[in-house]
Amino acid sequence: MFIVYHLIIFYLVSHFIWYLFRENEFWKRVSVALVLIMFLLRLFLIK
Amino acid sequence: MKGLKDRLISGLLLLLSLALCFFSTQKFREQHKKETLFPSGGLASREMLSSYFPGLIDTPGDTEVYIYGGQNPGGNILILGGAHPNEPxxxxxxxLLIENIQVSQGKIIVIPRANNSGFTHSEPQEGNLRGYSLETPGGKRFFRFGSRLTNPIHQWPDPTLYINPSGQKLSGQESRNLNRCYPGKPKGYLTEKIAFAIMEIIKKEKIDLAIDLHEAAPEYPVVNAIVFHENSAELASYSLMELQQIGFEFRLELSPNNLRGLSHREWGDHAQVMAILLETANPSQGRLKGKSSLSLIIEGKDRNYSKAAKFGLLFVPFDGEGIPIKLRVARHLAAIKILLSSFNELNPEKRIEVNHMPSSSQVKLKGIGQFLCPPYRK
Known part of the structure; x- marks a missing residue:
């Protein structure tokens, strides 16, 4: 279960990073970066 | 094809996210650090709660148990602090007891962080401080201000309806409230395991008198109170008279028979121990409080509570002077001292002799910090 959770978060994080480099609008990229923080915290299991 | 400038901006944003993660994590993880305590020379041994119940080994519920005395036979006393870590x-x-007392007859066992997990987080949406500092002669000592409940990362999810080990139906989150989980379960939730371990201490150490130190909001009816199990009625009423003689007003509250899971009820019912719970008035945990601040925790001042007192909504006097933590601690110390002396009078064959306990009048006068060790190891 722990690994499945980790894989899901890793999958989402990789998509956010891919989107961050693909998106043209600056403010959309900033939004992605902010959302990314929460997912990175989950990825590193900081709790 | 995106330009180099765009990629550079994206890269910088990614680095910024990682940097924010790193710095916020440093602060956040400090919540899990325990502040160091400096036991007095009278400490006989320091155990872990898991040594009484191995089910707590390597769990966030495991906590230190400080044992004083035991050389000369006498009464055995358990004193519990931190069952609710938002009650400083x-x-x-x-x-204060751990860092000062010496026991020449009988035994005193002190558990300062009864719900250790509750110290690792704060109440959501309360805006509470991470902790507070008390000034000692050698510098400031920091103490965590935690939550009433076990940390949800250690016990999750809450049931919709919680039926505690005594069969009482409660709201789901009460499954993380140590003082609703007695007598505990060896294979239950983490909080129930902690409660079970405390019951094991009471039984294995043959505790005669157990005191649970708490605080309550000034608008809560059971405040500035001695809550007692019926088997400690004589001790409680005797102590009340003595406390009134030295200027501390307390009310006596008999532990209700139909409210299960609380220390003062289950300790008495399941271990036949004299069970007492002490309450003082803590404005930093009330529903009527204003902004959470250091002053609210230390000085106990709050304009909302002053107004509420004028409208007669509180169960304790509350004026512009507030209810400072040194007064609340002094009340607890006075009550413990009187409970011990009353216990000695009622049980002369099980005497307990404690030396160097800070006096309530000195704590009120000089402050708490004067009786704490400086923030470095002796």
Missing amino acids: AGYVTAV
Whole structure:
């Protein structure tokens, strides 16, 4: 279960990073970066 | 094809996210660090709660148990602080005892962080401080201000309806409230395991008198109170008279028979121990409080509570002077001292002799910090 959770978060994080480099609008990229923080915290299991 | 400039901006944003993660994590993880306590020379041994119940080994519920005395036979006393880590006077009183007392007859066992997990987080949406500092002669000592409940990362999810080990139906989150989980379960939730371990201490150490240190909001009816199990009725009423003689007003509350899971009820019912719970008035945990601040925790001042007192909504006097933590700790110390002396009078064959306990009048006069060790190891 722990690994499945980790894989899901890793999958989402990789998509956010891919989107961050693909998106043209600056403010959309900033939004992605902010959302990314929460997912990175989950990825590193900081709790 | 995106330009180099765009990629550079994206890269910088990614680095910024990682940097924010790193710095916020440093602060956040400090919540899990325990502040160091400096036991007095009278400490006989320091155990872990898991040594009484191995089911707590390597769990966030495991916590230190400080044992004083035991060389000369006498009464055995358990004092519990930090069952609710958002009630600082209970915790600080236990710390004061640990850092000062010497026991020449009988045994005193102090658990300062009864719900260790509750110290690792704060109440959501309360805006509470991470902790507070008390000034000692050698510098400031920092203490955590935690949550009433076990940390949800250690016990999750909450049931919709919680039926505690005594069969009482409660709201789901009460499954993380140590003082609703007695007598505990060896294979239950983490909080139930902690409660079970405390029951094991009471039984294995043959505790005669158990005191649970708490605080309550000034608008809560059971405040400035001695809550007692019926088998400690004589002790409680005797102590009340003595406390009134030295200027501390307390009310006596008999532990209700139909409210199950609380220390003062289950300790008495399941271990036949004299069970007492002490309450002082803590404005930093009330529903009527204003902005959470250091002053609210230390000085106990709050304009909302002053107004509420004028409208007669509180169960304790509250004026512009507030109810400072040193007064609340002094009340706990006075009550413990009187309970012990009353216990000695009622049980002369099980005497307990404690030396160097900070006096309530000195704590009121000089402050708590004067009786704490400086923030470095002796």
